[in-house]
Amino acid sequence: MTTFASIASQLEGQAIELPSWAFGNSGTRFKVFATPGTPRTIQEKLADAAQVHGVTGLAPKVALHIPWDKVEDYSALRDFAGDLGVALGTINSNTFQDDVYKFGSLTHTDAAVRQRAIDHHFECIDIMHATGSQDLKIWLADGTNYPGQGDMRGRQDRLADSLGQIYARLGSEQRLVLEYKFFEPAFYHTDVPDWGTSYAQVAALGDKAMVCLDTGHHAPGTNIEFIVMQLLRLGKLGSFDFNSRFYADDDLIVGAADPFQLFRIMVEVVRGGGYGPNSPVAFMLDQCHNVEDKIPGQIRSVLNVQEMTARALLVDREALDAAQTAGDVLGANGILMDAFYTDVRGDLAAWREGRGLPADPMAAYAASGYQAQIAAERVGGTQSSWGA
Numbered sequence: 001m002t003t004f005a006s007i008a009s010q011l012e013g014q015a016i017e018l019p020s021w022a023f024g025n026s027g028t029r030f031k032v033f034a035t036p037g038t039p040r041t042i043q044e045k046l047a048d049a050a051q052v053h054g055v056t057g058l059a060p061k062v063a064l065h066i067p068w069d070k071v072e073d074y075s076a077l078r079d080f081a082g083d084l085g086v087a088l089g090t091i092n093s094n095t096f097q098d099d100v101y102k103f104g105s106l107t108h109t110d111a112a113v114r115q116r117a118i119d120h121h122f123e124c125i126d127i128m129h130a131t132g133s134q135d136l137k138i139w140l141a142d143g144t145n146y147p148g149q150g151d152m153r154g155r156q157d158r159l160a161d162s163l164g165q166i167y168a169r170l171g172s173e174q175r176l177v178l179e180y181k182f183f184e185p186a187f188y189h190t191d192v193p194d195w196g197t198s199y200a201q202v203a204a205l206g207d208k209a210m211v212c213l214d215t216g217h218h219a220p221g222t223n224i225e226f227i228v229m230q231l232l233r234l235g236k237l238g239s240f241d242f243n244s245r246f247y248a249d250d251d252l253i254v255g256a257a258d259p260f261q262l263f264r265i266m267v268e269v270v271r272g273g274g275y276g277p278n279s280p281v282a283f284m285l286d287q288c289h290n291v292e293d294k295i296p297g298q299i300r301s302v303l304n305v306q307e308m309t310a311r312a313l314l315v316d317r318e319a320l321d322a323a324q325t326a327g328d329v330l331g332a333n334g335i336l337m338d339a340f341y342t343d344v345r346g347d348l349a350a351w352r353e354g355r356g357l358p359a360d361p362m363a364a365y366a367a368s369g370y371q372a373q374i375a376a377e378r379v380g381g382t383q384s385s386w387g388a
């Protein structure tokens with residue numbers, strides 16, 4: 001049996017990037033509920049993100065979404081974030097909000113529209129140089145709603161060409177991560193629907209292009225940990241967008257809907273070399289907090305990832321290998337389940353205290369008075385929201 005003490009050092013340095021949009025108001029197509037204290041600017045979002053990092057030590061970077069987080073001076077924003085104790089992370093492009101993209105962006109038949117979408121990504125790369133960001137994350141809403149509406153093959157070819165142009169602009173330390181999603185907003189076909197398509201596209205680009213796996217972007221019942229294993233095996237898992245879902249792209253708190261799935265994913269991450277200081281995998285949240293307070297929502301999320309990472313590290317690999325090799329079906333399964341059922345919360349609380357962090361970050365944040373302070377201060381102005 002592996003002990004917490006033997007894996008504790010591996011928890012050092014774990015980093016989970018926060019999405020700026022998680023701090024804004026969000027909702028469904030039925031209603032966006034406003035939350036008192038919601039940030040009105042990217043600077044306020046960064047201040048909130050810094051609270052999450054302050055009580056957990058787990059979230060040193062914040063991902064930006066362009067143009068939602070557009071500013072005049074990105075170097076100044078980088079310094080502003082640095083003063084708060086966080087750094088700017090992944091830059092997310094956005095080609096899904098403008099009328100011009102109604103029938104596609106990087107796949108569009110109209111060369112002018114396609115160029116506009118490519119230029120937007122060039123702008124994102126310029127921003128990355130100023131912010132010091134490593135990753136350009138591309139998620140496309142491109143697709144069609146009706147059979148016959150578009151030429152799927154032509155769209156795939158144009159996508160490859162567009163991505164090639166964007167890839168050619170990357171600096172030597174920069175990467176492109178291509179996110180897939182099986183449906184929505186398009187309902188018949190999506191141009192990057194699955195890991196295979198994303199893999200085929202990024203493999204054609206080169207070493208600096210990788211796949212982004214958003215845990216909420218698969219059909220129900222999909223064995224996501226198998227995809228994690230395969231992408232790590234192929235050296236093409238670039239990043240995670242963590243969240244959880246009951247139905248579709250719910251963007252709920254990671255580990256909330258199915259903690260066992262998160263555990264199984266982390267087991268494959270550890271097994272495949274995706275965790276640790278030399279791993280190329282960037283861990284990010286992609287969540288929206290529609291009804292719960294946003295800062296505690298983010299705190300809970302990074303703690304859930306940490307907890308399942310610890311449990312995944314607890315898997316007794318030697319015993320598991322032996323049981324697997326011996327064909328001991330239930331023995332092997334039992335070894336995995338032993339790790340999953342291990343309650344690490346007490347050990348993690350002590351581990352945090354040993355590093356000058358609060359044993360209970362949720363309680364520490366609640367006691368800090370920050371929530372009441374922002375609710376009182378942030379009145380007036382326009383509260384930002386997902387898609388605003």
Ligand code: PSV
Pocket residue numbers: 092139179181214241249286
């Ligand atoms: C849309 O599905 C989406 O949730 C993708 O997962 C992106 O990562 C995110 O929006 C931000 O663009």
Ligand code: MN
Pocket residue numbers: 139179214241286
């Ligand atoms: Mn995502």
Ligand code: MN
Pocket residue numbers: 181214216217249286
């Ligand atoms: Mn999504």
